[in-house]
Amino acid sequence: MNWKNEVFNRKTEIIRDIQDFLKINSVLDEETAGSGKPFGEGINKCLTTLLDKGAGHGFCVKNLDGYAGHIEWGEGEELIGVLCHIDVVPPGDGWTSAPFAAEIRDGRIYARGALDDKGPTMAAFHALNILKELNLPLSKRIRLIIGTDEESDWRCVEHYFKHEEMPSAGFAPDADFPIIYAEKGLIDATLQIECPAHEKKANLVLEEFQSGKRLNMVPDEAEATLSGTVTDDFKQAFTTFVKEKHGEGQMTKKDNTVIVKVLGKSAHAMEPNNGVNAGLILAAFLHTQTLDTAGHHFVKTVFEAFYDDTRGKKIGIACDDEMSGELTLNVGRMNYQAEQGGEIGINIRYPVTKKSGPIQESLHTLTGIELSSFQDSQPHYVSKDHQLIKTLQKVYQEQTGEKADLISIGGATYARSLKAGVAFGPLFPGRPDVAHQKDEYMEIDDLLRSVSLYAQAMYELAK
Ligand SMILES: [Zn+2]
Known part of the structure; x- marks a missing residue:
């Protein structure tokens, strides 16, 4: 024929x-x-x-x-x-x-x-x-x-x-x-970060933190609003830090607050390493600064669980197989409000021969983090x-x-x-x-x- x-x-x-x-x-x-x-x-x-x-x-x-x-x-x-x-x-x-x-x-x-x-x-x-x-x-x-x-x-x-x-x-x-x-397999999960009581007395207070909109994209923009005194050292450290991490930093004064912004690079969540996660860079930087207790707790939790790790090693879900390679993890969305605590949306893509059960279990047992939603589309x-x-x-x-x-x-x-x-x-x-x-x-x-x-x-x- x-x-x-x-x-x-x-x-x-x-x-x-x-x-x-x-x-x-x-x-x-x-x-x-x-x-x-x-x-x-x-x-x-x-x-x-x-x-x-x-x-x-x-x-x-x-x-x-x-x-x-x-x-x-x-x-x-x-x-x-x-x-x-x-x-x-x-x-x-x-x-x-x-x-x-x-x-x-x-x-x-x-x-x-x-x-x-x-x-x-x-x-x-x-x-x-x-x-x-x-x-x-x-x-x-x-x-x-x-x-x-x-x-x-x-x-x-x-x-x-x-x-x-x-x-x-x-x-x-x-x-x-x-x-x-x-x-x-594809997982969309939402995590709540419980934060200790907010104290207004700190020199620098994290009022708001916002990064990304969609779970399946690496966020290329993140913004934090801080109230209090921003020193020259802070500004200097910010510029240096962001540059080192391949992002771009901006800082603007608005009334009694300072808005700190990081621009990264967008990429599809199926390979977060192709992008530069603006939200994680911003959280990692703020983690090096002295903030109010609640704000510090939020950025510290994010830093310890997710920073510089798109394979889920830090939270104990890393795995791989021969057919489809490594599990990938994208922190697509982060929101924090003083007084209210923080919420993180993640997208996980897990190898075809693995199951979502153990991943869900691991997310459930993270300290200080509560798993509030979990949607799974099997491999x-x-x-x-x-x-x-x-x-x-x-x-x-x-x-x-x-x-x-x-x-x-x-x-x-x-x-x-x-x-x-x-x-x-x-x-x-x-x-x-x-x-x-x-x-x-x-x-x-x-x-x-x-x-x-x-x-x-x-x-x-x-x-
Ligand atoms: Zn089509």
Whole structure:
């Protein structure tokens, strides 16, 4: 079977379909949401357009109350799933051509959703359509499962799998080639720091401390408000300290207070070492100064538990495994108010073969720190010898001539909503990841290559 030829012969139709599909604005829109269209008009139009197209080509299709849908081909007991999504993030500003114009320039289609994930969704549809047109014998069914809320709360897959069967294996064309087979576990936790009674008499009082907003990002800004006397020594020490830690410091006087600010460097929480945590630098500096008892207690606790440690060694949760590496810890948010005490929000990504129980236990037993919330999304992985992995590796190697290395990540892909699922494309190695950015695009050649890969993958998995 020459898969690439089959795709080449349908090239014009595929590109036209992808362009038309990208022209539908499918951003979540609660305003126009209603019965049968829980995520608004745009998403609903996109879903029904694709399902109608499937029906028109003679596939079995189903719409699950507008939450999700599927397009099915093949026969047999077993089901293979291909999980895509048609919702997109808002386009934002600064586009060269309109984000829903799907303009072609230099061999690329530019549009919100070109890469994530409407381009690949239509690519997968055409892959399935090739199997149908060639009338290849299959012993399993293949379902293109179409999600509509991936960019927000995954209410689509939640609804879908409440009512529909879970495929025995499958892939999601919503991340990177070759194959992402392991995704770490994710924990969001909130910790309260109990502080001793506040005493106003100290020379320098920590009134407020604020750092970061989101747990999954390294904060690049932190601010503390101090009242009392700020000496020249303090200023000098601050400048030197912050510089040494690769941050940038600012100090401003406001009425009877001084605002001390640190700028760091933002990074994704899956590798906090790529950033500079402004909040931890500020806490570590304040820890070297003489503050009121409560304020000192807060920064000391932060310093002792988290400073200069993104692996959880200081709080006794460090662990690692061969498949996915070390546990990572990001202190994404910190708040402190005199009289009220402090609150810290952390994001932990733990190795795929570990459990969250012992981590929760360790957080519970920290001295002077109370664990007030703990949310866990368990690790997801498919064994290296699983037939799914073997098949996708074979297909990828055959068609690209490149080795299909297995990738393990600290993030989460859509594949984790399948029981035995991996992420398989659409971004080829070396290509920039422009998902969620202005001027999002997909190389037309890559789109066509992915149709060919998906077609063979579906066939090999279901034959
Ligand atoms: Zn996506």
